[in-house]
Amino acid sequence: MRSSSPLGEFDIIEKYFQQSKLRQDVLLGVGDDAALVIPAENSQIAISTDTLVEGVHFFSDIPPHALGHKALAVNLSDMAAMGAEPRWVTLAITLPGVDETWLEQFCSGFFDLAEYFNVSLIGGDTTKGPLSITVTVHGIVPAGKALYRSGAKPGDRVYVTGSLGDSGLALAHLQQQLSLTPQQLELSLKRHYYPLPRVLAGYGLRDVASAAIDISDGLYNDLQHILRQSHCSATLNLEHIPMSETLSEAVGVDRGLQFALTGGEDYELCFTVPESNKGSLETALAYSGVPYTVIGQLAPGTGEIRLHYQEQPYHLEGLGWDHFSHENK
Amino acid sequence: MRSSSPLGEFDIIEKYFQQSKLRQDVLLGVGDDAALVIPAENSQIAISTDTLVEGVHFFSDIPPHALGHKALAVNLSDMAAMGAEPRWVTLAITLPGVDETWLEQFCSGFFDLAEYFNVSLIGGDTTKGPLSITVTVHGIVPAGKALYRSGAKPGDRVYVTGSLGDSGLALAHLQQQLSLTPQQLELSLKRHYYPLPRVLAGYGLRDVASAAIDISDGLYNDLQHILRQSHCSATLNLEHIPMSETLSEAVGVDRGLQFALTGGEDYELCFTVPESNKGSLETALAYSGVPYTVIGQLAPGTGEIRLHYQEQPYHLEGLGWDHFSHENK
Numbered sequence: 001m002r003s004s005s006p007l008g009e010f011d012i013i014e015k016y017f018q019q020s021k022l023r024q025d026v027l028l029g030v031g032d033d034a035a036l037v038i039p040a041e042n043s044q045i046a047i048s049t050d051t052l053v054e055g056v057h058f059f060s061d062i063p064p065h066a067l068g069h070k071a072l073a074v075n076l077s078d079m080a081a082m083g084a085e086p087r088w089v090t091l092a093i094t095l096p097g098v099d100e101t102w103l104e105q106f107c108s109g110f111f112d113l114a115e116y117f118n119v120s121l122i123g124g125d126t127t128k129g130p131l132s133i134t135v136t137v138h139g140i141v142p143a144g145k146a147l148y149r150s151g152a153k154p155g156d157r158v159y160v161t162g163s164l165g166d167s168g169l170a171l172a173h174l175q176q177q178l179s180l181t182p183q184q185l186e187l188s189l190k191r192h193y194y195p196l197p198r199v200l201a202g203y204g205l206r207d208v209a210s211a212a213i214d215i216s217d218g219l220y221n222d223l224q225h226i227l228r229q230s231h232c233s234a235t236l237n238l239e240h241i242p243m244s245e246t247l248s249e250a251v252g253v254d255r256g257l258q259f260a261l262t263g264g265e266d267y268e269l270c271f272t273v274p275e276s277n278k279g280s281l282e283t284a285l286a287y288s289g290v291p292y293t294v295i296g297q298l299a300p301g302t303g304e305i306r307l308h309y310q311e312q313p314y315h316l317e318g319l320g321w322d323h324f325s326h327e328n329k
Numbered sequence: 330m331r332s333s334s335p336l337g338e339f340d341i342i343e344k345y346f347q348q349s350k351l352r353q354d355v356l357l358g359v360g361d362d363a364a365l366v367i368p369a370e371n372s373q374i375a376i377s378t379d380t381l382v383e384g385v386h387f388f389s390d391i392p393p394h395a396l397g398h399k400a401l402a403v404n405l406s407d408m409a410a411m412g413a414e415p416r417w418v419t420l421a422i423t424l425p426g427v428d429e430t431w432l433e434q435f436c437s438g439f440f441d442l443a444e445y446f447n448v449s450l451i452g453g454d455t456t457k458g459p460l461s462i463t464v465t466v467h468g469i470v471p472a473g474k475a476l477y478r479s480g481a482k483p484g485d486r487v488y489v490t491g492s493l494g495d496s497g498l499a500l501a502h503l504q505q506q507l508s509l510t511p512q513q514l515e516l517s518l519k520r521h522y523y524p525l526p527r528v529l530a531g532y533g534l535r536d537v538a539s540a541a542i543d544i545s546d547g548l549y550n551d552l553q554h555i556l557r558q559s560h561c562s563a564t565l566n567l568e569h570i571p572m573s574e575t576l577s578e579a580v581g582v583d584r585g586l587q588f589a590l591t592g593g594e595d596y597e598l599c600f601t602v603p604e605s606n607k608g609s610l611e612t613a614l615a616y617s618g619v620p621y622t623v624i625g626q627l628a629p630g631t632g633e634i635r636l637h638y639q640e641q642p643y644h645l646e647g648l649g650w651d652h653f654s655h656e657n658k
Contacts, residue, residue: 033407049463
């Protein structure tokens with residue numbers, strides 16, 4: 001009874017969002033009242049949700065392939081920070097209209113990453129309205145092995161994976177706050193559009209880290225969550241903050257540090273390790289192939305972060321970001 | 330470092346969305362990288378997502394308390410249709426700004442219903458943008474007991490719970506397609522704003538029904554999903570379709586049937602029962618206290634619905650609705 005063209009809601013779901021191949025622990029995927037999955041024995045389930053809104057979390061000219069990748073990546077990054085193995089994902093997408101080229105590219109970005117991590121799209125909702133994407137991801141973690149934000153202790157060392165600040169650098173270029181060379185833009189934009197969640201590193205950290213978080217709002221902000229929930233403070237040695245050559249070449253060390261600490265959207269992991277586990281860390285992360293760097297140490301406290309550069313106190317401008325409070329500052 | 334007023338994202342979450350009391354199977358709720366829950370033994374997990382967008386799924390003048398109720402209710406209704414026990418829910422809410430009165434009332438509607446069904450809010454996301462709400466609900470169903478859309482067989486009887494069409498009647502008044510008396514409006518608006526998901530009936534149906542679906546897009550559309558996925562057709566005896574006195578008084582039987590079959594947003598269950606289970610049905614639904622009515626029977630087919638009224642063929646106008654294809658018709 002429905003008009004055959006253009007595509008209706010059910011046609012869109014069938015054509016773009018119904019995967020032909022699903023994980024074996026998925027009994028029902030897209031197409032019933034709910035999906036149905038089989039949890040693993042002796043495991044707990046980690047669940048996380050993130051929304052990306054056009055004009056707030058991304059510009060309207062973002063390549064749809066990158067948007068599809070990123071919408072899933074930011075959620076997988078939360079699984080990594082819990083030490084969880086991502087398995088099932090739902091996608092609620094609100095579209096202003098049906099643009100099949102856009103949908104194809106979005107889905108290609110989304111499913112490429114999903115297949116890489118063996119994650120199945122099991123359900124969702126397709127609605128009409130201002131462009132926005134909400135992904136909920138479900139992962140499995142062996143009972144008692146999840147990484148909390150609250151497990152850090154005074155004396156633990158602070159680490160980060162990879163390098164920080166490139167994503168913020170690309171954003172600053174897109175916002176015309178600075179101008180990058182074509183090569184600098186290409187390298188940093190890749191980090192901004194195609195963050196690779198540190199899922200494998202998360203598995204390795206289950207037995208050695210005391211706490212972990214993924215860096216979405218900038219190291220400075222995200223580390224504070226660990227500190228507050230663990231009743232600690234931290235001293236960071238900024239000369240050890242890992243930065244790419246692109247970043248330091250483009251803006252120098254001082255401004256580079258600002259991007260590394262507050263730029264956000266790095267989707268690296270920040271984690272803490274007790275001295276007693278320092279030796280096991282290398283083995284634990286070796287098979288993930290992820291580089292990591294020690295950047296500081298914890299002390300008792302209530303969330304304070306002391307910044308040092310070559311043992312001298314260091315002042316940093318422009319800390320923090322909040323979509324709600326920012327516009328009213 | 331953040332401005333203390335108005336509320337930022339983390340303040341909103343802490344003040345409105347962090348429940349003080351959580352189910353015992355919730356190890357981590359709002360406030361870490363992901364929530365962490367313990368699945369039940371020998372059970373499967375049902376997962377469903379629904380998005381409500383302002384101007385598409387609700388008008389901007391909907392009372393926020395009703396919106397909070399409805400955003401959760403439509404998802405719990407999917408659990409009911411699976412025979413699942415809802416346990417954990419995530420809420421992704423996109424708000425144009427911070428209106429504390431609105432937030433209080435929205436949360437009151439949401440949490441009243443959550444507490445009624447012992448469902449815990451375990452996570453979500455609060456973002457800035459055009460008003461939209463995405464809820465993902467997780468339920469538990471004993472292994473092998475979930476109700477699929479695909480399980481119906483020729484010969485099975487077709488049933489619905491409660492009565493149909495009141496919600497569509499209220500919507501037609503809000504859209505100024507007709508004018509109700511204050512009393513008619515009050516009764517039908519209650520069904521439109523405050524649907525009560527048939528969760529208890531869903532439990533009862535696990536052992537007797539062959540298929541089930543919840544009626545969100547109208548009986549005619551939703552029954553077709555069962556028929557297509559079960560390779561059946563159906564004959565409906567329209568004189569048995571349960572309608573409220575309000576509905577038949579307001580618009581008469583013919584137009585009443587149109588609302589009952591195509592109005593949508595009833596959130597009753599439509600289910601099928603083999604003849605052999607007819608006797609057990611009464612016992613199975615007795616403790617839920619939910620009224621139900623037999624309205625037809627299945628035959629082999631590919632989704633056809635034959636409408637009869639007192640054994641005569643019946644023609645019905647205006648079947649179906651789709652947010653995407655509608656505007657282009």
